[in-house]
Amino acid sequence: MKYFSFDKTQRLKLTRDLTKHIKRGNPWVFSDAVEKIKAPEGTYVLLVSHKNEVLAHGFYSPNINLSFRMLTLGDKKFNxxxxxxxxxxxxxxxxxxxxxxxxxxxxxxxxxxxxxxxxxxxxxxxxxxxxxxxxxxxxxxxxxxxxxxxxxxxxxxxxxxxxxxxxxxxxxxxxxxxxxxxxxxxxxxHGVKFRTNIIDAAKTGFFLDQRENRNFIRSVSKDKSLLNLFGYTGGFSIYAGLGGASKVTTVDIAPNAIKASEVNWQINLLSPEKHEALCEDAFEFVAEAQKAKRQWDIVITDPPSFAPNQKAVESAREAYTKIFADSLRLVKDGGFFAASSCSGHISFESFLEIVQEALSKSRRRGKVLLIKGQPEDHPFPFALPEMRYLKFVYLQVFQD
Missing domain, CATH: 3.30.750.80 (RNA methyltransferase domain (HRMD) like)
Incomplete structure (x- = not known):
């Protein structure tokens, strides 16, 4: 095989009846649902039911929770x-x-x-x-x-x-x-210049999944002040600047990210005095901004994933609710708030509940203007909603 390793085929047997789950096209099976076998990472396996029906072909991982990833549905050999x-x-x-x-x-x-x-x-x-x-x-x-x-x-x-x-x-x-x-x-x-360090930057070098959401922010930023929390290399900030924002503040704890946000601002020929790039902990910045009673026309809060696994979901809900509630207090009456999450373990329904709870805690009302997710180049199987991971909600916020 040219594109993949193939030594010999092993059988991986389900310990629970997931036949319907598999046949509907969900390509993942976790360790609690299969018999553990002695096989190295990436071994080609046949997934079989308790009745020994071959349900799918895929590869196996003995050492993590995600044990099986599907290559073909049914008894069809991959090639x-x-x-x-x-x-x-x-x-x-x-x-x-x-x-x-x-x-x-x-x-x-x-x-x-x-x-x-x-x-x-x-x-x-x-x-x-x-x-x-x-x-x-x-x-x-x-x-x-x-x-x-x-x-x-x-x-x-x-x-x-x-x-x-x-x-x-x-x-x-x-x-x-x-x-x-x-x-x-x-x-x-979208005509916006960015520079990135492919070798050292997060993911593959840039967060391409927010592309359309950044472009939306450009369209609504004219003459507005904007705060970009967890701003990384300034993606939302640069779009806002090009959209005519009056002043943009980017906050991120990573020195290299903040430096990159300044470079990205400069290469787009934006006015230096309109961008405030702060290397600070976003949580501490928000607390201090509340004390100082600072407010912005638009606040974007796009924190890193608080739920890297299912066990972390409850604590993640609390963390998202708190940072969103605190961020909402920084929005001017009648201003706008963008909340985002990149955690696949938080569903869209749960995320909207979190935003609702954050509005309640901040004693604000919200009008939903836009709900978006990942763009078309980040497709996912219909039977695997966990891959519909990106959530983006844009609200108008009122204090009365």
Whole structure:
């Protein structure tokens, strides 16, 4: 097999009846629902029911909660032709996003493109590949994946870079082509310039999933003051500045992120005096701003995920409610508040309940003007709502 590792097939038996769950297309099975087998990470397995019916083919991870990731439904052996078909389908679905004004998008979104554990983002010719976890790294042959994208002609890929997690000693490597300026890569998003350090930045180098939400903020920022909490490298801030905001304040605890937000502001030729970039803990900033009775026309609160797993959901709900309530107190009467979450363990319904509770705690009323999620280049299986992870709610806020 060219694109994936295949030694021998093992059988992975369900301990609970998830037949309907699997046949509806949910591609994940967790460790509490299967018999543990002796097999290395990324082993090709047949998922079988308690009646020994083969339900799906996939790969196995013995060491994490997500034990099985589906490759094919039913007793259908996975092969290289299927991989290439899925690559081409992803290209066909996403290539219209490439234009003179937009040079970045997500090309491969794991299970959403039927390529479990494989993510690839396109930045003006640089394709950044990530594999989610040890099982995906063991299963997929990244060099062959890179070779495919270098040889296809529908997208102008000049190099493929493999990115590991930032805490790894070796953060990544160039798989194919020539990758220039990986530490200072510039690209366009809706005509907005950004620079990123692909090697050291979070995820693949940028949070592409907020692209359409950033563009919305540009459309509503004219002559308004805006506070961007957990602002990272200033995505929402730059769009607001280009939308004509009177003053933008970006707050993030990471010095490199704040420095990058200033660079991104500068390369878009925005007035320096209209941007306040603060390297501070957002929670502490909000507390101090409340004491000082500071308020803004628009406040955006987009914190990192408070719920990395299901066990953390209850504490995450409390954390989201508190920071949203505190942030709402910084919005002028009749002003606007954008709340966002990137946690797949918090459903849309739960997120709206959190925002409602935050309004109550802050003694504010809210009028919902917009509810959005991730853009079209971040697809997800209908049967896997956990991958509908991004929530974005835009409210008008009243104090009476």
């Amino acid at each position: 290289d032709a299927m991989v290439e078909k899925r690559f081409r389908q992803a290209i066909e679905n996403k290539k219209h996003l490439l234009s003179q004004e937009n040079k970045c998008f997500r090309l491969l979104n794991g299970e959403g493109d039927e390529l479990p554990g494989m993510v690839a983002d396109f930045y003006d010719g640089v394709l950044v590949l990530k594999l989610d976890g040890a099982a995906a790294e063991a299963f997929w042959k990244k060099e062959a994946v890179a070779e495919f994208f270098m040889q296809q002609t529908d997208l102008p890929v000049k190099c493929v870079y493999f990115k590991r997690k930032n805490r790894e000693e070796e953060k990544g490597l160039i798989l194919a082509g020539e990758c220039d300026n990986l530490t200072d890569l510039e690209f366009l998003e």
